[in-house]
Amino acid sequence: MAGNRRTDEISGVDTTGHEWDGIEELDNPMPRWWLWVLYATILWSIAYWVVMPAWPLMTSYTKGVLGYSQRGEVLSDIAEVKASRAGQEAKILSSSLEEITKDPALNHFALAAGKAAFGDNCSGCHGSGAQGAKGYPNLNDDHWLWGGSLEEILFTINYGIRSTHDETRFNDMTAFLADEILEKQDISDVAEYVLSLSGTSTDSEAANRGEPIFVDNCVACHAEGGVGNREMGAPNLSDKLWLFGGDRKTVIQSISYGRKGVMPTWEARLDPVTVKSLSIYVHSLGGGE
Ligand code: HEC
Ligand code: HEC
Structure with a gap:
């Protein structure tokens, strides 16, 4: 078949001599620019092998003259x-x-x-x-x-x-009920007094009864008027902010059993x-x- 090479009359280019059912192929050379890019990439890859880590060996790899590694960089x-x-x-x-x-x-x-x-x-x-x-x-x-x-x-x-x-910072509030220091009724009254300090008491008579109980039992830590004492880590009871809760039941719970929060x-x-x-x-x- 190669023997069938001839010059195409229309383009003036040689054919390759291949022919399928009358269709022939022109033998145009590769474009110059394409060849130069090919040579450049070959040269680049050879330079890369020399300079950078490239070929895997049995137990290691070729390190290249620069000895670069991403791991080393990190x-x-x-x-x-x-x-x-x-x-x-x-x-x-x-x-x-x-x-x-x-x-x-x-x-x-x-x-x-x-x-x-x-x-x-x-x-x-x-x-x-x-x-x-x-x-x-x-x-x-x-x-x-x-x-x-x-x-x-x-x-x-x-x-x-x-x-x-x-x-450690330390101060334990007495558990007034558990330690049998106050009766349930006293605790209820003093709780009402505590609520009155932040304006949430609903029973002023009970609060009045609670005041002397507070003075006797609570002022040592919570200070007069229940404003609190940082030396003792005793919270202010006269503001509306509560560590454990400011509803009647929770206040009674705090007084009855103490709290002893641990940091x-x-x-x-x-x-x-x-x-x-x-x-x-x-x-x-x-x-x-
Ligand atoms: C020995 C000091 C001490 C005495 C006495 C004391 N307390 Fe306390 N009280 C504390 C400390 C400290 C806390 C902080 C809570 C903790 O133990 O984690 C506290 C917490 C409370 C709380 C909870 C406040 C909140 O923000 O939730 C209430 C209510 C309270 N006390 C009421 C009383 C009343 C009423 C008395 C007296 C019958 C009393 N305390 C006596 C030290 C004391
Ligand atoms: C296991 C629970 C717990 C962890 C974890 C904890 N705390 Fe606390 N922290 C508390 C309690 C409870 C109190 C209040 C104690 C009391 O009743 O006096 C507190 C109180 C404090 C206070 C004092 C606040 C005041 O009003 O004086 C500071 C500050 C604090 N914590 C900071 C921290 C920091 C910072 C960390 C982390 C390194 C931390 N806490 C981890 C439970 C914890």
């Missing part, structure tokens, strides 16, 4: 981030809480670290937005049981409240940088003093 990126973090962490460790909040970059870093640590360690009890729940205080408002300054918050987080730590100690579980960052984060939530 590792060096991580090391870089760690190094820059280590600088910030060392600064947090050596600065006072006050100094950290005055350094915008450091404060920013501490807030981010504190927010992350809060999600991991605290939101289970205090809620993801630190809004609190029954028995777990809201950390966004400016009502504090034990104190809302940076240092006081740091102390609370480190040592806890009624926790297992020797330094764990974090000193042994979290490193000092994290505790400091948490203090700054909690302080920033809106109620910091």
Whole structure:
């Protein structure tokens, strides 16, 4: 068949000599540009084998003269981030809480670290937005049981409240019914007095009977007028905010059995940088003093 090559009269190009049912094929050369691209890619691939990791071997691979690896690049990126973090962490460790909040970059870093640590360690009890729940205080408002300054918050987080730590904040409200200190009737009356402090009492006679009972039994911790005492972690009973609840039944329950809410100690579980960052984060939530 190759012997049938001839020159096509119309285009002036040679045919390949192939012929199917009278149809023939012109033998046009590859375009120049196409050939150059082909040669260039061949050269590129050879250069690539030499320079970059390319061929798999039995147990390893050819590393190439550059020795590049993506894994190595990620590792060096991580090391870089760690190094820059280590600088910030060392600064947090050596600065006072006050100094950290005055350094915008450091404060920013501490807030981010504190927010992350809060999600991991605290939101289970205090809620993801630190809004609190029954028995777990809201950390966004400016009502504090034990104190809302940076240092006081740091102390609370480190040592806890009624926790297992020797330094823990501690004060147990008496369980007035369970410990047989007050009769049921007295408790009912003093509860009515407590409700009257926030203007929610419906029985002023009972509240009047409750007042002297309050003075004798409760003022030592909750202070005169029930305004609360942070030295003792005793909540303000005269506002409308309640840790456990402000309906009559819940107030009677609080008085009868006490509450003894426990906030764990974090000193042994979290490193000092994290505790400091948490203090700054909690302080920033809106109620910091
Ligand atoms: C196991 C539940 C629990 C966890 C987890 C917990 N807390 Fe608490 N926290 C409490 C309770 C309960 C109180 C209130 C104790 C009381 O009745 O005085 C409290 C109180 C506090 C207070 C004092 C508030 C005030 O008004 O003085 C701060 C601050 C605080 N928590 C921060 C944190 C931070 C930060 C974390 C995470 C590291 C955390 N808590 C984790 C239960 C918890
Ligand atoms: C030894 C100190 C102490 C004495 C005395 C005391 N309390 Fe308390 N009280 C507390 C503390 C601390 C709390 C915080 C709750 C906890 O234990 O977690 C509290 C909580 C309460 C609460 C719950 C408040 C809330 O926000 O839900 C009520 C109500 C209350 N006390 C009423 C009384 C009354 C009434 C008396 C007197 C009959 C009294 N307390 C005596 C320390 C005391």
